[in-house]
Amino acid sequence: MTSAFRPDFEALQVSNLHAYYGESHILHGIEFEVRRGELITLLGRNGAGKTTTLRAILGLTGRRSGSVNLNGQEVIDWPTHRIAHLGVGYCPEERGIFASLSVEENLVLPPQVRSGGMSVEELYAMFPNLAERRKSQGTRLSGGEQQMLAMARILRTGANLLLLDEITEGLAPVIVQKLGDVLGALKTRGYTVILVEQNFRFAAPLADRHYVIEHGKVVECISREQLPSRMDALHQRLGV
Amino acid sequence: MDFLNIPLPAILAQLVVGLINGSFYALLSLGLAIIFGLLNIINFAHGAQYMLGAFVAWFGVQYLGVNYWAALILVPLTVGAFGMLLERTLLSRLYREDHLYGLLLTFGLALIIEGVFVQLYGVSGKPYATPESLRGALNLGFMFLPKYRAWVIVASLVVCLGSWLIIERTKLGAYLRAGTENSQLLQAFGVNVPLMITLTYGFGVALAAFAGVLAAPIFQVSPKMGSDLIIVVFAVVVIGGMGSILGSIVTGLGLGLVEGLTKVIWPQASGTVIFVIMAIVLLIRPAGLFGKEK
Ligand SMILES: Nc1ncnc2c1ncn2[C@@H]1O[C@H](COP(=O)(O)OP(=O)(O)OP(=O)(O)O)[C@@H](O)[C@H]1O
Numbered sequence: 365m366t367s368a369f370r371p372d373f374e375a376l377q378v379s380n381l382h383a384y385y386g387e388s389h390i391l392h393g394i395e396f397e398v399r400r401g402e403l404i405t406l407l408g409r410n411g412a413g414k415t416t417t418l419r420a421i422l423g424l425t426g427r428r429s430g431s432v433n434l435n436g437q438e439v440i441d442w443p444t445h446r447i448a449h450l451g452v453g454y455c456p457e458e459r460g461i462f463a464s465l466s467v468e469e470n471l472v473l474p475p476q477v478r479s480g481g482m483s484v485e486e487l488y489a490m491f492p493n494l495a496e497r498r499k500s501q502g503t504r505l506s507g508g509e510q511q512m513l514a515m516a517r518i519l520r521t522g523a524n525l526l527l528l529d530e531i532t533e534g535l536a537p538v539i540v541q542k543l544g545d546v547l548g549a550l551k552t553r554g555y556t557v558i559l560v561e562q563n564f565r566f567a568a569p570l571a572d573r574h575y576v577i578e579h580g581k582v583v584e585c586i587s588r589e590q591l592p593s594r595m596d597a598l599h600q601r602l603g604v
Numbered sequence: 605m606d607f608l609n610i611p612l613p614a615i616l617a618q619l620v621v622g623l624i625n626g627s628f629y630a631l632l633s634l635g636l637a638i639i640f641g642l643l644n645i646i647n648f649a650h651g652a653q654y655m656l657g658a659f660v661a662w663f664g665v666q667y668l669g670v671n672y673w674a675a676l677i678l679v680p681l682t683v684g685a686f687g688m689l690l691e692r693t694l695l696s697r698l699y700r701e702d703h704l705y706g707l708l709l710t711f712g713l714a715l716i717i718e719g720v721f722v723q724l725y726g727v728s729g730k731p732y733a734t735p736e737s738l739r740g741a742l743n744l745g746f747m748f749l750p751k752y753r754a755w756v757i758v759a760s761l762v763v764c765l766g767s768w769l770i771i772e773r774t775k776l777g778a779y780l781r782a783g784t785e786n787s788q789l790l791q792a793f794g795v796n797v798p799l800m801i802t803l804t805y806g807f808g809v810a811l812a813a814f815a816g817v818l819a820a821p822i823f824q825v826s827p828k829m830g831s832d833l834i835i836v837v838f839a840v841v842v843i844g845g846m847g848s849i850l851g852s853i854v855t856g857l858g859l860g861l862v863e864g865l866t867k868v869i870w871p872q873a874s875g876t877v878i879f880v881i882m883a884i885v886l887l888i889r890p891a892g893l894f895g896k897e898k
């Protein structure tokens with residue numbers, strides 16, 4: 365694979381992605397790409413298909429078709445656990461903290477998928493609340509702490525493509541600020557990030573590009589440079 | 605000292621007998637709980653797999669010269685491997701379907717396995733000799749406890765508590781707990797969940813087979829031994845609540861004791877007391893004593 369040596373090679377390229385839950389056809393040909401080190405957002409109203417897009421990339425929906433190309437590998441037919449080992453970290457919308465595991469067990473649960481992950485000590489330094497509560501039951505944490513745990517546990521695995529689903533949802537402004545700082549730090553470290561976000565003010569300063577999803581399709585792609593002139597149209601699309 | 609005019613030694617003796625029965629309930633309901641937790645399947649073949657354990661041990665002595673101690677290791681491995689084969693070829697096709705299909709399939713498998721053994725060996729029991737070193741009895745003061753029965757209690761306690769410790773304290777156990785809660789997310793983290801499911805089913809079946817080997821010298825080896833016992837075990841599981849590991853162990857032992865006590869206090873009720881408790885628990889706490897309310 366000669367293309368793998370191109371520095372700007374897409375970390376992820378999704379084309380003509382269709383996905384179903386049972387008989388319901390949810391995604392209708394999603395197209396977007398993220399290059400290594402970029403942060404992009406998926407925007408859209410409730411029920412547009414943002415979560416489904418992330419889940420379809422990981423093979424967590426029902427039937428799907430089209431192409432999901434990860435670091436030059438076509439993974440549309442791969443089982444979910446193999447996809448993770450290409451360096452993908454997933455932070456689900458409902459956070460997915462395990463109640464039967466302690467904070468620390470949650471933190472070290474996901475297997476290493478690449479070298480170069482952060483150590484538990486580094487993560488505790490980054491999220492001091494987690495260090496204090498390491499022995500607590502995972503779901504005894506506050507909403508904000510659970511969100512930090514959900515982020516921290518995928519940073520330990522060495523994953524360098526992060527799929528983050530509405531990480532600011534329902535959190536206090538200070539915690540949103542904290543997560544913004546974390547994402548900024550991750551960007552400078554070269555992580556590739558796909559951010560599903562309702563909080564556009566949070567996402568805008570961080571993102572290289574925005575994709576707007578409507579009814580299971582990408583209807584608009586707006587780069588950071590185009591953003592000021594497209595702001596009104598975007599607000600209309602999102603209904604904010 | 606007497607209680608309800610029943611001599612204390614008689615009570616203690618029945619409690620010990622209850623503890624022996626409880627050991628089997630605990631081993632079997634533990635396996636059922638582990639399987640149900642991860643696979644969401646009520647393994648109706650559990651009784652047949654317990655019977656297979658006893659029969660394979662008997663084959664071992666009859667045809668291969670495998671002694672009891674070797675059987676205690678080899679039989680669970682063999683029957684567990686057979687369980688994994690069932691999981692890969694049959695059960696795995698049903699995970700996307702309603703739970704009812706898994707129940708029907710394992711129930712059907714139980715009928716087939718038992719039917720084949722009744723055909724081949726009839727319904728009468730085959731004796732299995734108690735190992736040399738466990739013959740004789742211990743004098744407990746209030747009763748003579750056959751050494752072999754004492755060993756059954758110890759062995760099943762060790763295996764149950766060992767399994768519980770592995771599940772609660774190790775990384776492997778953390779995978780099992782996480783997979784029980786949300787197997788999709790665990791797989792999204794890169795854990796080979798399909799493989800884990802196969803191994804977990806194999807482990808649950810191996811526990812049943814282990815109980816079968818333990819039972820062989822006590823109850824004789826017969827095709828129906830599983831179906832008789834498993835009905836009580838399902839009641840135990842309902843009382844304890846599906847999916848709680850420690851709950852299944854504690855409930856199994858506890859109900860064995862209750863059954864033993866009933867035998868001295870009101871012998872006629874000893875066969876039904878567990879079902880009466882089950883009915884009461886279902887009325888008051890439908891999710892079971894240790895189960896989580898949905
Ligand atoms: N498990 C499921 N089974 C059937 N339909 C589903 C399932 N999950 C989602 N859907 C449907 O798919 C569509 C897209 O849902 P999705 O969760 O992807 O939206 P979203 O853009 O993430 O919305 P939100 O902003 O509310 O999180 C919705 O119409 C939803 O009802």
Ligand SMILES: [Mg+2]
Pocket residue numbers: 414415416457529
């Ligand atoms: Mg969503």
